[in-house]
Amino acid sequence: MSAGDQWPEALPEAARAYIEGRHLDEVECIIADMPGIARGKAMPAGKFMRQEYFHLPDSLFFQTITGDWGEAAGEEGFIERDMILKPDLGTATAAPWTADATLQIIHDAYDRKGRPIEYAPRNVLKRVVALYHAQGWKPVVAPEMEFFLVAPNLDPAKSIEPMIGRSGRPAAARQAYSMSAVDEFGPIIDDIYDFAEAQGFEIDGITQEGGAGQLEINLRHGDPVKLADEVFYFKRLIREAALRHRCFATFMAKPIADEPGSAMHIHHSILDMESGRNLFAGPHGGETDAFFHFIAGLQSHLPKVVAVLAPYVNSYRRYVRDQSAPINLEWGRDNRTTGIRIPLSTVEARRIENRLAGMDCNPYLGIAASLACGYMGLIEERRPRPQFRGDAYAGEGDIPRVLGEALDLFEEARDLHEILGPEFSRVYSVLKRAEYDEFLQVISPWEREHLLLNV
Known part of the structure; x- marks a missing residue:
């Protein structure tokens, strides 16, 4: 047909x-x-x-x-x-x-x-969602998209700089949640809204984040494949809106030194397909075994898929202590220093937020990897570590710090390969090793400055 x-x-x-x-x-x-x-x-x-x-x-x-x-x-x-x-x-x-x-x-x-x-990213996500459906579970996700609006950068040898706002001044950092800062990008945001409306996408909100020229767009919760499609479309939409106003939109995890990085936080809930009940909420509103099993799955298995959630060498510059990105996989209620956060919500909307994924990841693969880890926790019926109270940045890091280490963990994770797909896992590993080897051939300005005459 x-x-x-x-x-x-x-x-x-x-x-x-x-x-x-x-x-x-x-x-x-x-x-x-x-x-x-x-x-x-x-x-x-x-x-x-x-x-x-x-x-x-x-x-x-x-x-x-x-x-x-x-x-x-x-x-x-x-x-x-x-x-x-x-x-x-x-x-x-x-x-x-x-x-x-x-x-x-x-x-x-x-x-x-x-x-x-098997290695087409949308098919990878469909494969993971099908595993949930086979258990009678309906996964629901809500991604958050962080990105920077920056001045045009035509020379890769030069540092990326914040864009010039409508006031004529460069965007300033440390203006989180400032409406005046959002107004600086008003014409671009207007185009983002107009494009999104024409495309049938519903934006839950736009806020100024902590970085210079850094914005966040929240999307309404829904089906994982549909939401991944929207993030895929949104990246192009936002870039096109920025280019209309002579600036760049970048989804690099860490585009500007000394600024926070950009994440794609993923909120998860699981519904019973027959009743529509949130499996994380008990009959009297309490937290269920499934709630704790899902957290345990994230804690146990996310390190193995960091190479998917943080796919480039630049991605690991985001995981810096006290820079708005997690350094470990502790979990806590309403605690933004932990890698796994339980947001404030009604009982019906109880959800678990994975704060590890970078905005530079492929949305299909990032959501698939996060769901795969939660699925393993549900199947294995593990219990998580005790809830973390306080500042998780005071704790030890427990996620890979460089791409090579993350790829080592990914390649050893045969259990996750069966969920994501063995052929996908093979192709992804080969591809990322090729990129990493290519990067290692590049000599950085830091090396030339500090090593040329000193070692």
Whole structure:
């Protein structure tokens, strides 16, 4: 069945509203690669509606963030076998920054036998969600997105600087929750709201964070795949809004020295699929065994997937004591110094927040990894360490500090490979090792300054 046979009834309401009264010019057929970059092709809308699928080579998932290639092709070698990419029309959304009426549609990747490509990030998340469903559980997530608006940086050798706000002054740090600071970026935020409305996304709120030019957008809770799709779309939306105003939006974990990093905090709750009851809340409002098992799963297994939640060498610059990012996996109620936080909430909305993930992670993989750890805790029925009280930065760190160490832990985690997918785990490891080896060939200014004449 071609896309045109289901058109436009299968489109979300916002997409139908966007194209109503317009001549739909183009459809962007996209898929998230391993870093989370949108890959695919654009085609005339008429052609899109006449076809069932299109092809791209599987090497799309073997490409590093620098454009190089990891040797992840498997036994047959690097033959770039075609994948079959089929549209998920429920993901259709506007590309409101384009000159002509354009829709974006996320596609899923299959092999020639109709089996999902195991290392496609969206398929990884679907695999983990399916494990929950098999137990009668419905996972619910709510991601928070932190990012920086910075001055255009055309020379990588130069430090990244905060953007100039509407006052004509550079954005200043230590203005957390300041409405005046948010007003500095008013025109950009207006475009973010307008783009999000055109795309049918509901923003729960925008706040100024602690960094210079750092903002946070909260999304409403919902289905993990749907929310990962939204984060994937939002990254592009925010970049396009920033470029309209001659600045860059960056989702680097740590773009500016001496400023806090950017996280993608993930809030988790689990519902019983039959009753809709929150499994973290007991009949009388108390905390359940499932609540504690999920926390224990995060404590026990998150170190093994830090390489997924913090995928680049820069990611580890965020895990600095007293810099708004966790250094360990203690858990506490309403305590932002712990890696696992229990926010204030009603009983029905009781949830567990994973504060470890960086905003630079692929949203599909970051959410999948976090859910996988919680799932293991539920299955193993472990108990967490005692609740931490006080400042967790006073404690010891218990997460990897560099990418190489994190990859070692990931490669040894055979239990998690079975949940995330053995083939995904193999490809991801090969790809990240290639990136890490490439980074180690670069000599930094710090090394030249302090080692050239002193050692």
